[in-house]
Amino acid sequence: MDNNLNNNEPNFVMGDDSTNNNINDNNVGFYDNNNFTNDEFQFDNEPLNEKKPKKNRKWMKYVGVGLVGAILGGIITTSSILYVLPKSDMFKNTELYKSIKGNSVYEGKVPEFTQTSEGMSLTDVVKQVAPAVVGVSTKSVSQDMFYGKQQVMEGIGSGVIFSEEGYVLTNYHVIQGAQEVKVILNNNGEGKEVNAKVVNYDAQRDIAIVKITDDIKMPAVAPLGDSDELLPGQQVVAIGNPLGKEFLGTVTSGIISAVNRDIVMDQNGTKLKFIQTDTAINKGNSGGPLINAKGEVIGINTLKTGETGVEGMGFAIPINEIKPKLEDLVKPLLKIGIAGKAIDENTAKENNVPQGVLVAQVEDLSSAQKAGLQAGDIITSFDGKAVKTVEEINEIKAKHKSGDTVKVEIYRNNSKKTIELQLAE
CATH class of the missing domain: 2.30.42.10 (PDZ domain)
Structure with missing residues (x-):
């Protein structure tokens, strides 16, 4: 039993496999991370081995569900990776908590995916978008400044190609801390790894742009839809890499459960809006697309509930929250090194x-x-x-x-x- 968590409070899981490096950076392939820790020094507000909280202290957890090699300092590991521990009373003040059983949630029988007015079946939708869905593989190597130990962590998340120039949209937490990034193309079920680099990111919004640097023809480009048109009960599809490269291009389907869910992301009270879906979002799905019945990307899969006994609650960043930022995000970051x-x-x-x-x-x-x-x-x-x-x-x-x-x-x-x-x- 996790003594740091109150089992009555909902938990949220980052649907990712990020390389959560313990070294924070903003240049040359090292990307911001707020969990730098070494054997003695803790440059964070929470110790690695957390003490039992006072009885009246309640927590909600956000955990990364990525596949990793060596887990670096500042990260708490159980079956998944702890990212943030915001107080649960903040969550109680969010619209998500207040409306978790509200009328805006679709609670009816889940319909089977049928042919849409656009003439697209589930198979058609997958055939159109799946080639544009990629794996985002990351690697980090860091050296403990005080003891000289090297630590390595590898991870794999998901992403989606949105331009012929090879730009890939993913979550920031997928590439956070990465010193090396590769993109894995779904080549008829076989993963083909190509070189890539992180171009830019918005850490607060949890989005990042990766660019394929190899001179290749893009297998496909996914069209971006209009998330403002979404209604509870509409059918959607998620494509990604649950559990890693071995399950590249896995397809799951479900419905929109609710829209405009406000979730507090950190202890500063930062709120972000999400699409709620019952579509399965598992380890490795972070950064992958949520797709409507027209075969358009309407969200980027990011979170899922981590509460024991709670299933079918995944969350995606609405694509309309991302599109206005793309023009700036394809511009390279200035680097220090x-x-x-x-x-x-x-x-x-x-x-x-x-x-x-x-x-x-x-x-x-x-x-x-x-x-x-x-x-x-x-x-x-x-x-x-x-x-x-x-x-x-x-x-x-x-x-x-x-x-x-x-x-x-x-x-x-x-x-x-x-x-x-x-x-x-």
């Missing part, structure tokens, strides 16, 4: 260092290396503005263009130092 993690106030006090972003790794030949940044440096100011998190560095970078030079203040060996760094794609 570091992997880093925010040092929280308690850790800073305990170790007599300033708050800022700890540099854990520096990419060879990167802007960071050329500027003289070293592993162990703590970035306290970026472009003249105090920073405490990687997200704050990202916000500043977003206001610049490739080639711009910024001043970076660092703390190294008990002294402050200012360096100049040139941003690049």
